[in-house]
Amino acid sequence: MLTSRQRVNHALNHQESDRVPVDLGASPVTGMQVDTVYKLRQALGLDAPCTPVKVVEPYQMLGEIKLDLMDALGIDVVGLAKPSTMFGFNNEGWKPWTTFAGTPVLVPEGFNTEPDENGDILMYPEGDKSVPPSGRMPKGGFYFDSVPRQLPLDDNHLKLEDNLEEFAPISNEDLAYLGREAERIWTETDKAVLANFGGTAFGDIALVPGPWLKHPKGIRDVEEWYVSTVSRRDFVYKIFERQCEIGIENLEKIHKVVGERVTVVFLSGTDFGQQNGPFISPKTYRELYQPFNKAVNDWVHKNTTWKTFIHSCGSVRALLPDFVAAGFDILNPVQCSAACMAPEELKREFGDQVTFWGGGVDTQKTLPFGTVDDVRNEVSSRLKTFGKGGGYVFNTIHNVQARVPIENVLAMYETVRDCGRYGV
Numbered sequence: 001m002l003t004s005r006q007r008v009n010h011a012l013n014h015q016e017s018d019r020v021p022v023d024l025g026a027s028p029v030t031g032m033q034v035d036t037v038y039k040l041r042q043a044l045g046l047d048a049p050c051t052p053v054k055v056v057e058p059y060q061m062l063g064e065i066k067l068d069l070m071d072a073l074g075i076d077v078v079g080l081a082k083p084s085t086m087f088g089f090n091n092e093g094w095k096p097w098t099t100f101a102g103t104p105v106l107v108p109e110g111f112n113t114e115p116d117e118n119g120d121i122l123m124y125p126e127g128d129k130s131v132p133p134s135g136r137m138p139k140g141g142f143y144f145d146s147v148p149r150q151l152p153l154d155d156n157h158l159k160l161e162d163n164l165e166e167f168a169p170i171s172n173e174d175l176a177y178l179g180r181e182a183e184r185i186w187t188e189t190d191k192a193v194l195a196n197f198g199g200t201a202f203g204d205i206a207l208v209p210g211p212w213l214k215h216p217k218g219i220r221d222v223e224e225w226y227v228s229t230v231s232r233r234d235f236v237y238k239i240f241e242r243q244c245e246i247g248i249e250n251l252e253k254i255h256k257v258v259g260e261r262v263t264v265v266f267l268s269g270t271d272f273g274q275q276n277g278p279f280i281s282p283k284t285y286r287e288l289y290q291p292f293n294k295a296v297n298d299w300v301h302k303n304t305t306w307k308t309f310i311h312s313c314g315s316v317r318a319l320l321p322d323f324v325a326a327g328f329d330i331l332n333p334v335q336c337s338a339a340c341m342a343p344e345e346l347k348r349e350f351g352d353q354v355t356f357w358g359g360g361v362d363t364q365k366t367l368p369f370g371t372v373d374d375v376r377n378e379v380s381s382r383l384k385t386f387g388k389g390g391g392y393v394f395n396t397i398h399n400v401q402a403r404v405p406i407e408n409v410l411a412m413y414e415t416v417r418d419c420g421r422y423g424v
Contacts, residue, residue: 004076008192020420025065026079026194032400037063052104059086078191088126088212134211146209150221162218179257192263200247273314297327334359379415
């Protein structure tokens with residue numbers, strides 16, 4: 001019997017092992033919304049009724065995937081990240097809260113919210129209610145949206161440092177934390193580590209508004225940022241240049257404290273695809289993004305044993321050759337429901353070049369709205385297609401959302417257990 005760490009390494013080296021490895025919750029894009037985590041734990045008999053679940057990523061309201069749940073589901077990967085959240089407060093000082101669905105949860109002490117006149121919930125950067133809110137959960141909703149807080153722009157006085165505020169040298173406190181956590185995970189578990197150190201995603205639109213910043217400056221509106229990649233291309237390129245320098249400097253420091261205890265490093269969460277195709281051309285990717293993706297990938301491959309992970313939703317088939325040329329080892333979430341993303345074609349054309357991490361079941365339709373048989377059939381098919389010859393880690397297509405029938409979630413993991421073994 002292989003350890004989880006060995007199993008994942010086999011997959012990353014495009015080798016079959018005893019079974020397809022599985023991820024749940026090791027990153028902000030491979031997790032599960034807290035309402036569903038609660039229901040899953042209850043269904044598996046892991047908790048007494050009304051036992052709260054921690055919200056470990058408040059922006060998307062992702063629930064904690066504890067080791068007992070990992071063991072029950074056969075999960076092989078655990079996450080490593082700095083303790084701060086998307087809203088700038090740390091995951092500490094837990095206190096009770098209740099979601100709109102009535103789920104009892106625990107949230108960090110900095111999770112300070114206020115309802116507005118419509119019943120929406122407002123969230124504040126660093127939990128500081130003396131500044132404007134940076135997040136909004138619509139009444140009855142399941143996660144937060146960023147609140148635009150962009151100041152008026154003057155092209156004659158744009159400053160690079162305004163859009164570089166969040167890309168600072170890593171603190172000694174964070175370095176010490178990452179070192180301790182890497183050692184703890186390595187010695188206390190047999191799991192592979194998926195690390196998300198931050199700072200190396202160029203133009204990640206979820207990060208552009210800076211929901212953790214009290215007074216964000218520069219280009220912070222989503223639409224304005226996208227327009228700026230064309231109308232202010234040289235300015236954006238210079239932001240990326242400096243961000244890249246800082247990112248590599250931070251990776252050098254981090255590597256000294258975590259060493260090779262990391263299996264995979266999450267480098268980019270920038271979305272380049274929409275449902276029907278990429279929303280930028282390969283030429284634009286090669287000119288504006290690829291130089292920096294390649295620089296970071298090159299540093300990682302030269303100086304570490306880590307494998308590199310890119311997350312990009314949507315139809316990115318046209319960009320895959322350029323992702324490979326940039327040096328990425330892993331593609332996530334493998335959105336098979338998007339145009340030109342047929343599993344068989346992806347595996348045939350790129351299966352020897354990248355590891356597919358995700359794609360296990362459609363979270364837009366099949367998992368939330370299909371029958372148990374629909375889920376079993378799709379999961380079984382994806383395991384057979386992507387798993388052949390290794391190069392595959394099972395996960396859903398992005399995070400499992402709220403209101404998913406728990407029988408479908410159970411059927412998914414039962415099918416992985418029954419159909420994910422090699423040589424059977």
